[in-house]
Amino acid sequence: IFFKIKCQGHQQQCPPPSGNQSLNERRLCKGITKCKKIARLWKRKFSTRIFFQYSILLDLLLKDEFESYLRFILSYEKYVKDWILNEMLEHFSNEATTNAFEEQHIKSSIIWITDAVDEAKQKDCVNLRKFVEDICKELGDKLIIPQDALGAFMILNNADWEQFALSLKESVTEMGHSLTEIFKKKQFFEKLQSLHLKPQNELFTKLIGCGRQCPFCKSPCEAGGKEHTEHWASLHRPTGLGKYRSVFSSKLVTNICSSLVITDRNFRCHETNYTSHPYKLYKKIFRAWKIVPDVSLEASNYWKYVMTKYNDDFAKAYKAKSAKIPEAWKNVTYKQAAESLKESFSIK
Structure with a gap:
């Protein structure tokens, strides 16, 4: 033109x-x-x-x-x-x-x-x-x-x-x-x-926003925008969804990050050169992330339902062993998962 x-x-x-x-x-x-x-x-x-x-x-x-x-x-x-x-x-x-x-x-x-x-x-x-x-x-x-x-x-x-x-x-x-x-x-x-x-x-x-994910469970950062120096997420998931498994059994882990960071357990990943590092000291490896410790928190029914239903699929995809699913998780229904999602995001 x-x-x-x-x-x-x-x-x-x-x-x-x-x-x-x-x-x-x-x-x-x-x-x-x-x-x-x-x-x-x-x-x-x-x-x-x-x-x-x-x-x-x-x-x-x-x-x-x-x-x-x-x-x-x-x-x-x-x-x-x-x-x-x-x-x-x-x-x-x-x-x-x-x-x-x-x-x-x-x-x-x-x-x-x-x-x-x-x-x-x-x-x-x-x-x-x-x-x-x-x-x-x-x-x-x-x-x-x-x-x-x-x-x-x-x-x-x-x-x-x-x-x-x-x-x-x-x-x-x-x-x-x-x-x-x-x-x-x-x-x-x-x-x-x-x-x-x-x-x-x-x-x-x-x-x-920034699109960054929790280094353990892959929950997205909720800080908003791109101009922030600290990443955080309010709704963490079972870390097995982020490929984390037990060092001893190779089974996917069902614990969430918020409870793991106040335990004496260790994790291994690429950033630690696959050597054991305490969850309590995760900040030394992932300095930009803030994970609020709370032993009382557990995964939402939504992610319990997802991990239970696709446990074997995730294990196969991650070349790990299937997680030991808590009995209570097995009773979570599709409807409860959907309701849990509404509760998590305060949707009426």
Whole structure:
């Protein structure tokens, strides 16, 4: 797409200031990450970090697939981003909804540009360069124009800037129509694939944060955002889900981190060069993690149900022996697991 600029009796073509890319990258991506305003169901799933985590864990329970749990635990960030992507594809599968969504942002961008042109016209313009710079200032961060793209306009520095302003506004309107037609011809998945800023990555950062997992049980960090120095999780799981096993029996461990860090037991892992290290002194190995010690805590019914049901599967996947499941865990039902999930995340 090109701006058709008519100045000094000549018609020249200059590339637009990343109009297509800026719309495609910033507006579409930002809009999708805020699309909780569009659908009530989506709004609920993506409204808070707590409800987001709840939605994923409930979906895992409903799927009832061991492989999904395994990928969720061992490839957490990838699994969650793929899950977000699938939710987006399902939500935006309605072509009319997608087109209306894009048209809204195209119209907004056109208004920003034309308003910026009108504002710049009110200032003292000595040449085209000054006029274009004023337009950029008016746009601010609404529509970023790379400096290298501005160079193309400078060959017309002595042109009539008022004629340029008129042609620019006409070209922006034409570009809006062209973009609308281009977007209509593309499938939503194609549009997502063409983005450098991936909406699923943006949502992951906003709702999950750093994506770090407990070194023992693989529970995700709940500190929020990326700008924190200490990781923590309020809901720890049986450490056997994180591949931990008894040094003596090779059986997966059912204890949770909160109780283990106040025992005299040891652990081994890659970070300790597979030599024994006291749980009590875990901070010497995992300095960024804070695990609040509490001997009274135990795994939720949700994870008791999951580990009991897939005990042999986890053992096989981790090349370990099946855990010795406490008798009480064997009585936890699917319904109790689902209710436990609601209780853990305070969902009513």
